[in-house]
Amino acid sequence: MTAPLHEARPPGAGRALPDTQQGMRRRNLARVLHAVSAEGSLSRAAVASRIGLTRAAVSTLVDELIRWGLLEELGPERPGRVGRPGSALAVSGRGPAGIGAEIGVDHLAVCAVDLRGEVRARAVRHTANRGRAPGPAVEELTELVRRVVAEAEREALWPAGLAVAVPGLVARDGRTVVRAPNLDWHDTDLGALLPGDWPLTVDNEANYGALAELWLGDGTPRDFLHVSAEIGIGAAVVVGGGLLRGTRGFAGELGHVPVRPDGPLCPCGGRGCLEQYAGEEAVLRAAGLEPREDPVGLLAGRADQGDESVRAALRDAGTALGIALTGAVNLLDPETVVLGGALAGLSPWLLPSLETELTSRTAGPPCPVTVSRLGPEGPLLGAAHSVVRGVLDDPAVVAERP
Amino acid sequence: MTAPLHEARPPGAGRALPDTQQGMRRRNLARVLHAVSAEGSLSRAAVASRIGLTRAAVSTLVDELIRWGLLEELGPERPGRVGRPGSALAVSGRGPAGIGAEIGVDHLAVCAVDLRGEVRARAVRHTANRGRAPGPAVEELTELVRRVVAEAEREALWPAGLAVAVPGLVARDGRTVVRAPNLDWHDTDLGALLPGDWPLTVDNEANYGALAELWLGDGTPRDFLHVSAEIGIGAAVVVGGGLLRGTRGFAGELGHVPVRPDGPLCPCGGRGCLEQYAGEEAVLRAAGLEPREDPVGLLAGRADQGDESVRAALRDAGTALGIALTGAVNLLDPETVVLGGALAGLSPWLLPSLETELTSRTAGPPCPVTVSRLGPEGPLLGAAHSVVRGVLDDPAVVAERP
Secondary structure: OOOOOEEEOOOOOOOOOOOOHHHHHHHHHHHHHHHHHHHOEEEHHHHHHHHOOOHHHHHHHHHHHHHOOOEEEEEEOOOOOOOOOOEEEEEOOOEEEEEEEEEOOOEEEEEEEEOOOOEEEEEEEEOOOOOOOHHHHHHHHHHHHHHHHHHHHHOOEEEEEEEEEEOOEEOOOOOEEEEEOOOOEEEEEHHHHOOOOOOEEEEEHHHHHHHHHHHHOOOOOOOEEEEEEOOOEEEEEEEOOEEEOOOOOOOOOHHHOEOOOOOOEOOOOOEOEOHHHHOHHHHHHHOOOOOOOOHHHHHHHHHHOOOHHHHHHHHHHHHHHHHHHHHHHHHHOOOEEEEOHHHHHHHHHHHHHHHHHHHHOOOOOOOOEEEOOOHHHHHHHHHHHHHHHHHHHOHHHHHHOO | OOOOOEEEOOOOOOOOOOOOHHHHHHHHHHHHHHHHHHHOEEEHHHHHHHHOOOHHHHHHHHHHHHHOOOEEEEEEOOOOOOOOOOEEEEEOOOEEEEEEEEEOOOEEEEEEEEOOOOEEEEEEEEOOOOOOOHHHHHHHHHHHHHHHHHHHHHOOEEEEEEEEEEOOEEOOOOOEEEEEOOOOEEEEEHHHHOOOOOOEEEEEHHHHHHHHHHHHOOOOOOOEEEEEEOOOEEEEEEEOOEEEOOOOOOOOOHHHOEOOOOOOEOOOOOEOEOHHHHOHHHHHHHOOOOOOOOHHHHHHHHHHOOOHHHHHHHHHHHHHHHHHHHHHHHHHOOOEEEEOHHHHHHHHHHHHHHHHHHHHOOOOOOOOEEEOOOHHHHHHHHHHHHHHHHHHHOHHHHHHOO
């Protein structure tokens, strides 16, 4: 029996905490912290009514969270509220921070996000990582991580964990990059290369992009298909507010869904995969352009200037995306499809043909397609926020800090 | 925000019971009942060690379950076991029963399954339901239900609920058939037509077939894609031991995944959907046969006799299934694909081309494809067992019985 495919984390509920008094207390600590986090600031009484515990029980939990440095008192509540004024609580802007990192094909990026969800430190370096050995690339990333951590520490934050987004398939151990074709990395244990100072998780950039959309998107539902593209085309399936990961951790390989079964050979072994029609290189080729750095910027710029061959190439890519997404929507029945990553920037030229395809192939009302506000920022933010969510979902981990 | 897409029910854990002392007690009752159910018979001490509670706590829970008629004492354990002999417990063969029913295109069926999982009563009637009005069909089904319930009651069982499998899409209310093309039913509220004597759930036959496979299959993993066919082609996605239902309850529409995007028009509005190549009617047409009753029996019989045009039609259907499943496997990364329903009987002629397609289109090790042992029995058994699981997952419902 393998680990479950999905990883649904409703705030403080259904977590894998043991079903004991102690586990219940941990879940209730999470409920308190989530309630305050969701509202920005909240009195003890408001927390109690929101989560259905007594005022006394909530006070004990709040005291613990204050002692751990996760909540702070803002002083008496603003006037104008009904009832006896209480001291408002807020999530602390000091204390634990999530460190997110991203290994892109042409850049490295690191950021620190506090419990309030604010980016407090950030470093980006443009560097060609395609075909680069993992050792030097990770060494350079580690240097950026240390710089961001030092900056965060100057603001009284401490790293609760490091989460690294990579453009490839990651094993369920959360540290081994099984295959990252556009870096040319195979079976690379990043856990052995990255510093061991903090809890570490490595995950696919499409997964982190989807989580960012879930947590930071505007009105994003808890059930959606997130499609992103850097060089390849990835997708992440979010079900009930959790990622569907697959048995091996490889779910969401939309780029290798057959679109035209007799189409061109794909390096994956298949024929006519979506990437052969809508991947960046395929689109560049169809538009008669040479591969180069920032292909999305190039395509968007040309399309914007009215270059008809680029627009036609993007239209065809949208059609192929629409065919592949029809299959995905039929299988998953998501509430929406969200275009994220680099695709967000190309959406004006992809969306019309994509939606035509999706609409004409569906009997009922077609699944709505939206464009992510986060765009290429998604994976880095998702990585950092995943660490923050880990603390919100089980604040007691902070007390176990060595 | 909609209900979560999935419905994962690990035994007694993660259920939607409130996180209170009372909820914890209910979950622990479920753990005890599941532990005994999984082993056939078990002493109190063995239950305690298996679920990690004290012997005293388990005894209190066991007494309650005996009082409710869900567990019974078998007397002193068989010799040969290590340690002081205890009284062995077993799940009761009297008490609550799950009533499963199935509305097929050419039959109606009902059965009663006890808490031990044994079928205790059964009725089947062959009747042409295609195009029949829901009223008379449900009336006939109700007659069979009453007969099976009467038979079960003579054996000291009582119906804990009625679950009805239908060949169509069911809304998330669990009672409205949104679309059952092969019955020609649309927006039919079965809840208004079926007797209101017991808790009622209506669900798609492919979903119940997949649940039967999960609960009764031989070594079936908790993450798989279950593909079944009666007249249409349906699939159900099982993730972490629960069904992925989709936002509207329509997930698993494998039959309308585009296989050849420029292929023949499908009644769904799409083109080149899987059903146009691998649905029963498409296969009959390709083999030059007229549609008639029991098309699967006809196709299997002819293929078995060496009819080359039937074999070729099934080979092509396998190829189309392989293309659609490649996409599904890329998206979901399941542990296995299980062929169930009528497809199970055709698997000798479908599997070779299906597997060729799946293997040649996958870079890594391909997803294994297995054939369900349950075949066409799956949906009916899954329906009855879903009621039984409801009792095992929250035994306290029995005490709330009016």
